[in-house]
Amino acid sequence: MSLAKSLGLLGRRAATSAVLARGLRNQTSGFGTSMFGQQEAAEPSTSTFSALESRLNLKFKDSGLMEQVCTHRSYEQGRGVSNERLVWLGKRVLNLHVGEHLQKTYPNLPPETLQDVQHANFGLMGLAEVAKHFGMQPAMRWTPVVKEAPQVGLTKVLGKSVQALIGAVYQDQGDAAAKRFIAKHIVHSKPVDVENVMVIKNPKLMLRALCKRKELQYPVARILKETGRFTSSPVFIVGIFTGTRMVGMGYGSSIKMAEFRAAKDALLKHYAKEIKGIDIGEEEDGDFTFVPQENDGAKVGITGHA
Amino acid sequence: MATFRLPTVLNEVIRAHNNQLIRPIKPKNGVNSFVFPCRKMVFNYCERSGSSKAMMEYLQKEALEFAKGNPQIEVIVQPRPSKHPLIRAFYTNDKQKTKTVRKCSIEEIPEVVKSLRDHSGHTLRRWNKYVLSDTPSVRGIFSPFHVHQEHKITDQKPQKQ
Numbered sequence: 181m182s183l184a185k186s187l188g189l190l191g192r193r194a195a196t197s198a199v200l201a202r203g204l205r206n207q208t209s210g211f212g213t214s215m216f217g218q219q220e221a222a223e224p225s226t227s228t229f230s231a232l233e234s235r236l237n238l239k240f241k242d243s244g245l246m247e248q249v250c251t252h253r254s255y256e257q258g259r260g261v262s263n264e265r266l267v268w269l270g271k272r273v274l275n276l277h278v279g280e281h282l283q284k285t286y287p288n289l290p291p292e293t294l295q296d297v298q299h300a301n302f303g304l305m306g307l308a309e310v311a312k313h314f315g316m317q318p319a320m321r322w323t324p325v326v327k328e329a330p331q332v333g334l335t336k337v338l339g340k341s342v343q344a345l346i347g348a349v350y351q352d353q354g355d356a357a358a359k360r361f362i363a364k365h366i367v368h369s370k371p372v373d374v375e376n377v378m379v380i381k382n383p384k385l386m387l388r389a390l391c392k393r394k395e396l397q398y399p400v401a402r403i404l405k406e407t408g409r410f411t412s413s414p415v416f417i418v419g420i421f422t423g424t425r426m427v428g429m430g431y432g433s434s435i436k437m438a439e440f441r442a443a444k445d446a447l448l449k450h451y452a453k454e455i456k457g458i459d460i461g462e463e464e465d466g467d468f469t470f471v472p473q474e475n476d477g478a479k480v481g482i483t484g485h486a
Numbered sequence: 487m488a489t490f491r492l493p494t495v496l497n498e499v500i501r502a503h504n505n506q507l508i509r510p511i512k513p514k515n516g517v518n519s520f521v522f523p524c525r526k527m528v529f530n531y532c533e534r535s536g537s538s539k540a541m542m543e544y545l546q547k548e549a550l551e552f553a554k555g556n557p558q559i560e561v562i563v564q565p566r567p568s569k570h571p572l573i574r575a576f577y578t579n580d581k582q583k584t585k586t587v588r589k590c591s592i593e594e595i596p597e598v599v600k601s602l603r604d605h606s607g608h609t610l611r612r613w614n615k616y617v618l619s620d621t622p623s624v625r626g627i628f629s630p631f632h633v634h635q636e637h638k639i640t641d642q643k644p645q646k647q
Binding site for chain 2: 227228230231232234235236300301305306308309310312313314315317318364365366368369370371373
């Protein structure tokens with residue numbers, strides 16, 4: 181106890197440094213009582229929140245904001261201040277900026293697919309992974325729906341806490357800072373998965389329709405390479421052509437399967453075409469008019485030209 | 487004791503949740519942004535025992551400086567009577583590392599602290615591959631030792647013909 185007092189930190193809110201001295205009396209709440217001492221203290225404290233802030237390179241003007249971000253409304257039956265309103269705001273800010281990034285990066289995707297991509301990668305499940313990556317899980321304050329199963333609902337709570345965090349950044353530091361934070365930590369920290377989101381059940385049919393729409397020649401599949409045709413393990417490499425230009429290539433152990441994959445490849449090359457180098461965090465927001473990206477003339481995939 | 491069963495609605499929610507074909511990809515630390523892995527360090531000491539002597543000195547003199555220099559780490563000082571002094575580090579990937587500093591000298595403790603701070607949290611394992619990639623090259627990574635004789639780089643000057 182004397183050492184803790186001499187450190188002079190008992191009962192003082194840690195502002196710049198996340199130091200907390202726990203006296204003997206608080207030992208029962210920590211791991212002093214457990215047999216092997218492997219448990220962590222369950223309740224997050226002011227030092228947890230300030231450490232979390234520093235880890236994300238944030239300096240909130242409002243010192244209690246991080247605590248609010250991490251408090252779900254189920255905590256203490258919603259008696260204290262919770263992150264509900266920050267979640268509401270942050271969700272919209274996040275979806276706006278992420279949506280803007282996706283819109284610019286994938287010029288050929290239809291809006292329904294853009295929505296699916298956003299939901300799959302940056303919905304609550306994706307954001308829960310981001311929260312775990314930030315180390316927000318030990319800082320969360322919430323009450324599970326079923327006490328015996330504390331993992332049920334955790335994903336949702338974690339995802340919402342990230343939304344609340346974005347809302348807090350927006351509220352505290354403005355739109356530009358929020359945009360930079362999203363670009364840095366959420367959008368660019370992992371590859372965006374588009375291929376698995378697009379459900380293509382009949383690629384050959386889809387490709388024929390696409391070619392008709394673009395006024396291209398009817399797509400024809402041709403075997404490029406093959407081996408082991410009458411054996412137990414044949415390999416066919418098939419290319420799919422509109423006229424003389426190949427738009428997709430696929431492999432398979434049967435010709436039909438290879439054609440299937442080639443058509444799927446062609447569709448993905450068109451729809452999931454990615455424009456690289458877009459960084460929403462580095463743009464200067466002079467005015468808010470959105471200028472659509474122009475193709476740089478490179479004829480990649482299926483275009484109107486044969 | 488009866489086995490615990492979740493209510494039916496929740497069961498269905500979980501089943502639907504597990505049936506989702508899309509698994510979210512985990513963010514990679516270091517790609518475009520870096521989140522410091524060590525999030526918390528707990529220093530345990532005993533007031534009376536002799537093995538904690540250097541630890542107490544460290545806590546009185548250098549611990550505050552360490553905490554101020556590392557605002558991203560939550561530093562906790564907690565007495566643990568009649569036990570050897572410990573430093574326990576917690577990482578963002580839900581892993582922990584504990585090091586006992588019993589009878590360590592005052593010079594050794596900052597080194598222990600530094601090693602715990604710099605650790606990523608992942609368990610030490612042997613990596614049999616020297617490059618891990620999402621897009622591995624089809625033909626393997628270039629090795630200058632496995633090239634054709636004519637392309638080998640040697641000290642000898644090419645013979646003029």
